[in-house]
Amino acid sequence: MGLQDINDRIANAETDAGRVPGSVKLIAVSKVQPNARVQAVLEQGHRCFGENKVQEAAGKWPDFRETFEGIELHLIGPLQTNKARQAMGLFDAIHSVDRPKLAKTIARIAQEEGQCPDLFLQVNTGEEEQKAGVFPADADAFVAECRALDLPVKGLMCIPPVDEEPSLHFALLAKIAERNGLSGLSMGMSSDFERAIALGATHVRVGSAIFGERVVG
Ligand SMILES: *Cc1c(COP(=O)(O)O)cnc(C)c1O
Numbered sequence: 001m002g003l004q005d006i007n008d009r010i011a012n013a014e015t016d017a018g019r020v021p022g023s024v025k026l027i028a029v030s031k032v033q034p035n036a037r038v039q040a041v042l043e044q045g046h047r048c049f050g051e052n053k054v055q056e057a058a059g060k061w062p063d064f065r066e067t068f069e070g071i072e073l074h075l076i077g078p079l080q081t082n083k084a085r086q087a088m089g090l091f092d093a094i095h096s097v098d099r100p101k102l103a104k105t106i107a108r109i110a111q112e113e114g115q116c117p118d119l120f121l122q123v124n125t126g127e128e129e130q131k132a133g134v135f136p137a138d139a140d141a142f143v144a145e146c147r148a149l150d151l152p153v154k155g156l157m158c159i160p161p162v163d164e165e166p167s168l169h170f171a172l173l174a175k176i177a178e179r180n181g182l183s184g185l186s187m188g189m190s191s192d193f194e195r196a197i198a199l200g201a202t203h204v205r206v207g208s209a210i211f212g213e214r215v216v217g
Contacts, residue, residue: 003028003044003210006193010204013197024197027074029189029207032214035060041210042068050095050205052077054087061090075117076157076186076205078132081105085113093118095157095186095203098132100145107149118154120186120203121146123176125169126161133158136172143180155184155202166192170199 010024027050030038038049038060047070051057057073065071075091078098084105087094097103097119110116121142124133134142139156146153156177160169170187177185177200188196190209197204208214 001209001212003041003046006206006210009194010197013194017198019197024201025203027076027186027203027205028210029076029205030211031056031077031207033207033211034215037211038064042071048072048074050074050076050207051091054079054083054090057090058086074203074205085109088113088115088117091117093120093154095120095205096122096132097146097151097153098122098124098134100142103142103146103149103151107151110151116152118184119146119151120155120157120184121153122157122159123173125158125172126164128161131159131161136176139176140180143182153182155182155186157186157203159189160187160192167195167199170196170201174200 010026014021014024025048027048028041028046029050031052061073072092074093074095075087076095079087079096079102081102088109094117122133123139124131124135127135156173158169158173160166173187174185185201186203188201188204190206193204193206
């Protein structure tokens with residue numbers, strides 16, 4: 001538990017997998033956490049954070065950015081097209097580009113603003129009805145479509161089904177990324193980030209194992 005422990009475990013997983021030390025980026029998922037816990041992690045020197053809601057992020061990160069330099073913010077939750085412009089102003093990366101309509105909206109705003117966050121395309125590797133993302137069979141076409149829109153696609157993202165072995169999903173995502181020439185792999189959470197690193201994750205999204213269980217309500 002805690003930032004230092006997770007950093008150590010990431011370093012060990014990199015070594016075990018024969019990966020370059022420091023090649024995996026830790027996104028500390030701060031959604032719903034009390035500000036005091038987030039501040040404590042900032043004071044330990046960590047600067048890369050993830051949020052799953054635009055509104056919640058807009059409420060807390062501008063203040064933190066005034067106090068702490070070099071904060072990098074990643075959106076990891078679903079994005080409605082009508083919040084795309086706000087999200088693009090707030091986040092350095094968006095991991096939840098999950099449908100052509102959203103990609104087109106982001107492309108239009110990027111043209112207008114002259115800038116765009118790094119993008120990860122979400123793949124619904126478990127083909128779950130309630131989950132966002134394109135199905136694996138549609139992923140190559142979606143990557144091509146986003147590239148045709150001139151979007152800065154850095155990689156792919158997935159959230160495996162809760163009741164399945166995540167490694168199968170990580171391996172599938174890695175395979176789709178490789179055949180599309182994408183180097184970024186956003187995969188792995190508190191319970192499975194070491195397995196994700198073994199299969200090539202470049203970005204792990206870890207919340208409760210750093211901050212403690214999320215306090216809701
Ligand atoms: C909340 C969340 C995480 C972090 O989950 P933990 O189990 O707390 O590590 C990672 N990715 C996404 C998309 C999330 O919504």
